[in-house]
Amino acid sequence: MDIKILIAEDDVVFRELICDIVRKEGYTPIEACDGKEAIDIFFGLNDIDLLILDIMMPIYDGIEVLKEIREKSDVPVIILTALDDEKNEVFGLEKGADDYIAKPFSYKVFTARLNKIVRKLNKEKVNEIVTGNIRINQEKHKVIANNLQVKLNNKEYSLLTYFIKNSERILSRDQILNKVWGYDFCGDIRTVDTHIKTLRAKLLECGKYIKTVRGSGYMFEGKDHENN
Known part of the structure; x- marks a missing residue:
């Protein structure tokens, strides 16, 4: 290395x-x-x-x-x-x-x-996951974005790792909810949007890796694109 x-x-x-x-x-x-x-x-x-x-x-x-x-x-x-x-x-x-x-x-x-x-x-x-300018130490649950440590709660961390492990795939809100919150979650599906908004803000420039796919859900692209 x-x-x-x-x-x-x-x-x-x-x-x-x-x-x-x-x-x-x-x-x-x-x-x-x-x-x-x-x-x-x-x-x-x-x-x-x-x-x-x-x-x-x-x-x-x-x-x-x-x-x-x-x-x-x-x-x-x-x-x-x-x-x-x-x-x-x-x-x-x-x-x-x-x-x-x-x-x-x-x-x-x-x-x-x-x-x-x-x-x-x-x-x-x-034990690291590296994508674009994001590095995650899975053992310590430590997230680094653009060389700065990002403090995420457990749900935000699970959400980010789920996105990264499914990069370039469109994920519906139901898929995200079932995987991150569990099948027995009884709350509002809009909690997904709320958490993604917060996660994007915490990731700063790297928040743009989480794309909104209109009418379908979200997709993670862990690399920089000139026209984003």
Whole structure:
């Protein structure tokens, strides 16, 4: 599985060193030279698997980048600190970093910690459904749309997974109701429309994947079309 790692480090030589290590381990490095560029790249793409953030960077430092990303995503983050920078190390872990590595670091220590996180990522990816810009971790019931975590209730989650598993098929309201709510549901069939409206809103741009088929029901197309 291709693992994309965003490396935010303002020291060019050190950044290139980390990129070389990442490549040798079989992963794809993506470079950012400051905190602002790191944020722009992360939210501009939808497939960053891991971040490596230096604490001391211009514009936004690593802690500021971490806080910004943690508001929207729980992507794994490794912070890089100076050897005696215990205060920022602890602060970074408290703000949601998954690990820290002190500079200068041992090659073996760095690769061991990096690969430990990647192994966990690969395990999670086995349980993922990916369609368009939506990723679903079935084990955790976690939904990511355009690289942002989406909070869905149980019915919304079941509705979304039912749509995805039946992509490109027209589904009537009765089919959706029976599958998601159950055959013994006694409520109004319009509850389907209400939940789909809410689901579309929560998925933001990805909400357009759920198409209304006039007179028939709904269909999920998990890809972007220019003329939508």
